Amino acid sequence: MEEIIAYCGLNCSAYPAYIATQKDDYEEIKKVAEQWSNESMSFKPEDIYCDGCNSDERVFSWCKDCPTRNCCREHQLENCAYCTDYFCDNLKKTFGMDPTAKERLDDIRKNL
Numbered sequence: 605m606e607e608i609i610a611y612c613g614l615n616c617s618a619y620p621a622y623i624a625t626q627k628d629d630y631e632e633i634k635k636v637a638e639q640w641s642n643e644s645m646s647f648k649p650e651d652i653y654c655d656g657c658n659s660d661e662r663v664f665s666w667c668k669d670c671p672t673r674n675c676c677r678e679h680q681l682e683n684c685a686y687c688t689d690y691f692c693d694n695l696k697k698t699f700g701m702d703p704t705a706k707e708r709l710d711d712i713r714k715n716l
């Protein structure tokens with residue numbers, strides 16, 4: 605599947621919420637909601653639908669409150685690679701969790 609680069613550099617198209625949404629598979633969406641729910645967060649199937657965090661339409665409910673996403677949208681940036689303050693504390697956790705996010709954004713920056 606083609607990579608969809610999120611604001612933070614993650615690849616949205618690798619995530620179960622995105623994959624289940626694109627397949628329009630309600631059973632799989634329900635399963636993702638169950639798997640991602642825990643004592644502190646609870647998701648319903650309708651929370652899971654996602655076309656990637658850059659989408660204006662369907663976005664996984666948790667992503668709607670993401671500070672990185674909100675910051676890029678506020679500043680009308682395609683992603684954080686285009687930010688003059690690259691990179692800030694918002695991205696540290698993402699890069700720690702998945703270093704390929706940094707690699708993607710660094711690659712974009714090389715060609716700016």
Ligand code: SF4
Pocket residue numbers: 610611612613614616657666667668670671672673698
């Ligand atoms: S919602 Fe935030 S953490 Fe999630 S992919 Fe988008 S920018 Fe990254």
Ligand code: SF4
Pocket residue numbers: 671672675676679681683684687688689690691692693694695
């Ligand atoms: S300040 Fe820049 S690097 Fe940090 S979240 Fe906002 S756009 Fe991304």
